[in-house]
Amino acid sequence: ETLQAILPGRRMREHLRNVRWVVIDEIHELAGDKRGVQLSLALERLSRIAKHRFQRIGLSATIGEPEKVADFLSGSGKKAVIVRSTELKDLYVKIEYVNPSKEDCEEAERLGIPASAVGRIKRICELISSSRSTLIFTNTREHAEALGSQVYALGYGNLVKIHHGSLSREIREEVESEFQTGKLKGVICTSSLELGIDIGTVDLVVQYMSPREATRLIQRVGRSGHQIKCLPKGYVIATWADDILESSILLKHVREDRLEGVKIHEKALDVLAHQIVGLTLDSGRINLGEAYETVKGAYPYRDIEPETFHDVVEQLHQQRIVNLRGETLTAKYPNTHRYYYENLSVIPDVKKYTVFDFNMKRRLGTLDQDFVARRCRTGAEFIMHGNTWRVISLDDENLSVEVEAATPTLNAIPSWEGEIIPVDYDVAVEVGGLRETFLKTASSRGDLTELSNLLHIDNSAAAKVLEAVETHIRDYPLPTDKRIVIEQFENCLIVHSCFGNLVNETLALILAAMLQAKYGTSILTQVDAYRIALIAPSKLHPKTVSDILLNLKPGDVANIVEGAIENTEMFAWRHWHVAKRFGAVEAKADYTMRRARLLVEAYRETPINFETKREILLEKMDVEKTSGVISKVSTGEIKIEAVQQKGIGCSPLALPIVDKIVPHNLLRPAIPSQPLAEIVKERLMSTNVKLVCVFNGDWEGVRAVKTLPDTIRCPKCGSTLVAVTYHGDQELLPIIVKKRAKKRLDAEEEEQWNRAWRSASLVQTAGKRAVLTLAARGVGPTTAARILRRYVRSEAEFYTEILKAEREYQRTRLFWD
Template identity: 40%
Template structure:
């Protein structure tokens, strides 16, 4: 970077505004110059402005916000918390503490961290001697605001920093935070200065308003350092080597080709992040690498793993023990994993913002290029990835939509006001909370409706005088406190369901609530862990299934986790198909045009274009952004539309309801961003579907959907989540124990029903897109074509092949071997804390495979080695107490560790491996060790069966 005299002068001015102690520390910390975000943000923060700072990862955003605040803080004499630093993830708190503590220690300031796992001793210390800077999460901030002692310390807060603000702005966690900030202002009797930090924001002005509140001034500092993001889309072609590898690890050759490509890249780099779109896919991908080569330095990272496993993976990449991490959105945010050379996105990222956020983790230093590769799974996936990559390079991010005045959050925060005083006027509450941006349009009648519900329900959450508009704290204080503290988190608790093979009685695994809500009905076929199943019945939290052979119409079990593809992306894919049709007889020109606009080379383009070109050249109509195509195959009709995930989901529900009424039989639907598949017990006529589409143009989509919404599992899921947040039903209630009709009858006409409907319409479907689609169909701006080909067209072949490969079904005869190899790889890769219970001087976080090389304490030689899941920090605390005055949790963990140590001393390696299996009791572990003295196939099969039984026991 060339440093001009003007820039030097600007930097001097900024530095002069900082306290001299800080200027000295900048030199000590190794700052040679301030970064662009720091130069632009520091003066504004010193002036007292509210600031939203948007800048790439690794450009010093934290210091840009922190340095001017520390500078001002040094002149303050009063006690109490002065800066609240709020992050969406606990894991970020850990990294931030180390980073902020360096500055604070040098300046004589105190820093604390507060979250759900903070020990009672530390909480007590913070109450007696509050830190100057408190790092916390939105949920813990709620709890702190409610505590009598800590609330007094919050009166001194002058600054609030909200990190990764984009992660909060779009959901109810963020809405809850915006109201909590208004309560903080009320407690202090004045305003606070708010600084938001983010690497990617699609709607900066909107997010800034969300951050600071309604009608307050702010400045947006957007620093586009143009680190030269470099992207390319790759569609690996399988070769003879891949065919052999596929046989060995029981996958399709196409999957083997992708694995080989990833392994080749990682082998040439120091540190690579491999992002997947779901936890399930992250587990599958990491497992396949372990089955292929157990020594390959790659691990997995996602939110469902234990803290120890995640931290071990982060540290492994940072220090170089690992060269690759397969991860999900858990590593999109700024968790420190050291320098990342390259980001691989496995399959299309589905959204532009996701891709930009993920690829932004690479380079992680000013001036370095952020490099990313998208590895795609099929032709449609490749077209989608091409569009997303182009939009990312142009900076076309999806806009952020802030929820509009959600009633469930407001109900919770009205109850929170009773912790400040017992009596409120309605206008006081309206004036206070309408300052929060999500509630800018909150009216008195909205508020009366909500508080009337809080008054009329049992137990009451508020007492409301309808004549004088006074809101009082109810007499049953215990009920409102139970409600408040059990609903601190706005993140819906996703119930899990045990899947049981009816024929064998074996536990197959666990399905998430999101999948069960949309697809959990008898007769539905789905793929789970490489096998095909059909749902026979659902009883409580157990799903009984039977194995099937035919994959047609089967749904991937991880589809509930999927990120929705926006309409804009799907529509551009349709435009590419339109161009393919236009230049079908000029293939070289087509490749030239596409390669000029999209980051993909000619070789990959030529391969993905082949099925589409074949389709057009054989005279079949190709679905595009201007043409809708219907095709029939057996009992299925495929409707090809480019409306995106939420648009097609809405249209699919409208069609299914219309056809069911017209035909007098149920119609099953599934959809992705580009097609809707409809199935009926009797053969569906595509002309019938064409008529249905034409007839739907006569109606308002919302009215049609509202008539059938109460039949939809997705709406039921929203209704249960909202009712839980209102405290109207228990958090343990599942779908099968409450019939949808009964649930609807209970809440119809209430604020609960209204809020659930609002959430469903804004999150699960896109009615605006459908409305526009139907209008264009009505005006003749969209062509509607029925393809009456008797044989499979190239497009339908591609669609069916996509479904088959996407499901990645494994032949039953190979499945047992694959499960065996995957279980071996998983158990040997598990990370635990190993502890010598004789000398107590040695404890270390290790992979099981590494410890098996020791099998004894490296310090004293003892074989009495205990195993803990909790990690080194847990043992550090125990050691600091000299193993005395232990909590119940600490005693229980040590008791199990001691029992395992006895088995390890007696049986050796089998006890170590069985000791890290899932949910096994000490008795089960000993039983397995008695049968097997070595780690052979029989041993691992015994563990597989024991884990299945343990899973059943957990849900019985």
């Protein structure tokens, strides 16, 4: 991004003319995304400036396809030399599953967290204590925060701190410094510490849950043992049967040097648009033919057609970003500069909304902007951390969503946060094959030791997998790489399909589109590497999906995906960001589903739409491998079994996805009114309020509501005319003094005086009960008077009335002036 910023600068160009070497560290991270495509074009622009033909050097410890990355680095028509290190290191990696002890169960009961989590935390902290310095990697920020809070809850907070991209730079640097100097023994982190940052010597790496990619496993464990001849050492702490098998397969791939391939964004049109503008700015004007040849010099654009290039130029011309006259492009100031510098980064600026439990006054987690825009309306219900929540209010300015606990329902929408690393097709297929291996072990009552050693997992992990398989096959057929199982659960169909995230995303899109066409109703989907959940308003028969898959032809896959993809919410969301990178949407414009849909319609058959489709098909789908799966279904190589729901639950192997789409407390009520009333009472009693004497204006004081007597009096004059205001109010007392001195009040002061008088009148009549009511959020004298006048049959009902008033204030306050 910095290179993008300095390339057009006159003074910097003079310095850049002398460049002799360009070194790209961790090149595998760039080759597979749009930042890399942007860099490849920037290097071609740099080569137009430089006096010498500079040397390009790419560095990486984890490249699955070195030849492809070498071509990407060198540019089209040029060749690179691949230099492999002779100091190839082995890795020590152990995969563990921790069974909770009796003590763990007791501690879990006390803290209100799962016993299995207590066992895992204790094992992680044991590993940290036994080493000088340990990095604990998680796959998401949510996991890092959750793990950190559990470590603190169990009393190990002195051992670790958290490090991820959402934390401020100051906090991250403080954690890095403490770790480097030895003040801190462990850091819980995401990919924020996976690459590049110098944090000193690391003795041990702990990966919490499967790393999901072989390259990630190498990169993360490789952060330890950075000295020559020193063996990198790591532990994977697995949480579930799939997690154990997946980690085992990834370790096997690492040992066989089978790393994930690189998917290069070929002919990315939004990046091309930005770089065409960059080329124009570099010299003020540029000939189209010259610009086209420069672009073709970059490997991702080596085959770009002149017509496609011209369509992008025409789009920019229509948006008045550049001026096209004949065969010459010129910069249109100030639009050209503003567009270029506002779009230096190709990473979408995705806002995070903090979710607060309104009743408990606590933070629950975060939601991505696209989920909030698509799903969060007042009254909407969604599932987070296994519980059902109803939206009370949405604050776009402060990026917050306030919710309350709701009665569990199957219509609640699963929440999601961020992009998770996809599991590769080959890995998921091998996990399916290992399930079959464990099935044979279960049938023959074979010894697990040999299998444990073969898979590099401990006996506890092998026993967990065997237990999961044995429990599942009591009532259900086992899903494997050769068997798809379609299971009904309430209004959901769970398609067990061991084909990885991208194939499952593609299958989910096809199945949802065909079910919607058949029944004329919306179908929601949730996907992981081994399952697809299809969520309908009413029950569907599993045979319906079985018939669709059996009748599908491999050649139909691409056509159905092409036709269905533009109607998805994912398309609208991605299209919005592509349009931003094209300059069709202002960089700071806020996303709404309605605007995004209108934009899709407005830009049909344009480079913006074409690029969105290309991006999704590359990053989120795999049409080719999905066609291969359908082909195997057609020939009978992959069998399909459809099963009805048995009892009130789902199959054991469906649990990981059912946990995301169905609330854990489905068969239990939401928070009952009595405990909720107690929570509200405790909160209000603990609130600090300021009391001000309205009678003489000669006293004010801050008190906690619970410390007050039933009758409230001014300690100086004994008057019962005492107003209630918030504890930090510095304005009310001077206004009362002014009023008592018979001085003129302005309109705003008069309003505050009247409010204080009404408040004091309530306190005079109802005493402490009035103070408690006025301490509630957003409850003024008018609302408080209504609550105090109302007949209530119990204390619980009284506090419920206060809570209703707080909710109403929260719901309507965003519409006030």
